[in-house]
Amino acid sequence: MAPQPLTVNQARVNRRRNTRSKSLLTWLGLSLFSLFSLGCFSTPAHATTLTKTVAGTHVATLPNGLNLIVKEDPRAPTVVHMVWYKAGSIDETNGTTGVAHVLEHMMFKGTRTIKPGEFSKRVAAMGGRENAFTSTDFTAYFQQVHKRYLPQVMALEADRMHNLVLSEKEFAQEIKVVMEERRWRTDDKPKSQLFETLMATAFTASPYHAPIVGWMSDLEAMTVADARRWYQDWYAPNNATVIVVGDVRAAEVLALAQQTYGRWPRKALPPRKPQQEPAQLGLRRVQVHGPAETPYLLMAWKVPVLRDIEQDNDVYALSVLSAILDGYEGARLTANLVRNDKIALNAGASYDSTARGPALFYLDGSPAPGKTVADLEQALRAQITQIAQQGIREEELQRVKAQLIAARVYKQDSNMGQAMEIMQLEMTGIPHTASDRLLEKIRAVTPAQVQAVARNYFIDAHLTIGELVPEPIDPANPSKTRAKSRPNFRH
The missing domain is CATH 3.30.830.10 (Metalloenzyme, LuxS/M16 peptidase-like)
Known part of the structure; x- marks a missing residue:
């Protein structure tokens, strides 16, 4: 799965570690x-x-x-x-x-x-x-x-x-x-x-x-x-x-x-610059070599982020697509690439549609023994292509929507969950009063919309690919075994 370098929301791909379906599916004595x-x-x-x-x-x-x-x-x-x-x-x-x-x-x-x-x-x-x-x-x-x-x-x-x-x-x-x-x-x-x-x-x-x-x-x-x-x-x-x-x-x-x-008095805040990301003009690839037991592949496409609740319908379809691929135990990536075809040891998808900046849609995983990163990349691409060409089944869509509703109900049992849901919307420019409307928009997503976003956004001009090339692990080198015991970082 994708790495988790810091705390809550610090690498958008890492949210998959705690809840398999992200973005709007997640939001969704002494004195x-x-x-x-x-x-x-x-x-x-x-x-x-x-x-x-x-x-x-x-x-x-x-x-x-x-x-x-x-x-x-x-x-x-x-x-x-x-x-x-x-x-x-x-x-x-x-x-x-x-x-x-x-x-x-x-x-x-x-x-x-x-x-x-x-x-x-x-x-x-x-x-x-x-x-x-x-x-x-x-x-x-x-x-x-x-x-x-x-x-x-x-x-x-x-x-x-x-x-x-x-x-x-x-x-x-x-x-x-x-x-x-x-x-x-x-x-x-x-x-x-x-x-x-x-x-x-x-x-x-x-x-x-x-x-x-x-x-x-x-x-x-x-x-x-x-x-x-x-x-x-x-x-x-x-x-x-x-x-x-x-x-x-x-x-x-x-x-x-x-x-x-x-x-406390109000202050004059510094002006915020737009810092708009220019259009990507082609596929980008990068490799990192490091001590690891298995290779690892991370693919990231630039996709829309939610700005207008009523008009930005593609973000809801992308959220559903993420869940179709990796939103429940029998989702497509695990069922097809890990269990059936045995191409991957693990495979996942992640998308966060609420952010102050631009958004990425991630696919990631590690190839199974005897398979290469190239094999895994081809297989991940094939899962998107299959949906782009053939669409999704109605029962898949209904399963995702049912899980979304259940997750929303469970979140209301926690004071912290309720606070996080409200504030993650507010901090990215979406009023908390839109929470139910966002749920309605997700529930209104059709198979045709999911097929359309799979066809329109997953092109090489929007894609950056990262590959971890494993190097031998040296147990005698303390700097490479530091992660075995976590330091006590209080905050």
């Missing part, structure tokens, strides 16, 4: 920390109004520009609190790649009111859990706690939105942690190296060509001033959305948001 430890709060003079959007969900925009989304779910006395900043690696510039992820680490290193590491200790003392993740499109921080502790975690998170201390000493230590994270997740994993190289080959103008963790030379040259500039530029209430899901009342959450996040 601890009293509010007054941050100072006396006062509600802003300008009233903020809650608006009900869909069942149990309310939204508001504070006077300082912060967006608030509250979804009431009283089934358990718990709550998920998240703050999402619309700033990811897509907003970085050459020479400072990785700075979004570095700043994510630094957010746990203390503020003007709490010591380094104290944030995590206090959440742990509440019996909660917390962490953060950086992607191409955003950076997010979350806590899961009993509902009684919501005021405390909101105060903690609001504190570091404005009061973060970025010291030379803490930065010097943490940048080494990030560099080791890069070594462990990418440099010592040939599949991750291949994915990184393929992205740098597939994209030229788009910032998606750079890894989220950053190029090692940029990390080595990075300074605390770079991290401080990123924080000052992008960590502002008017570039953030706070979402709270759980056993809460929206009006009470709004009052807490006004008392915590509402204290």
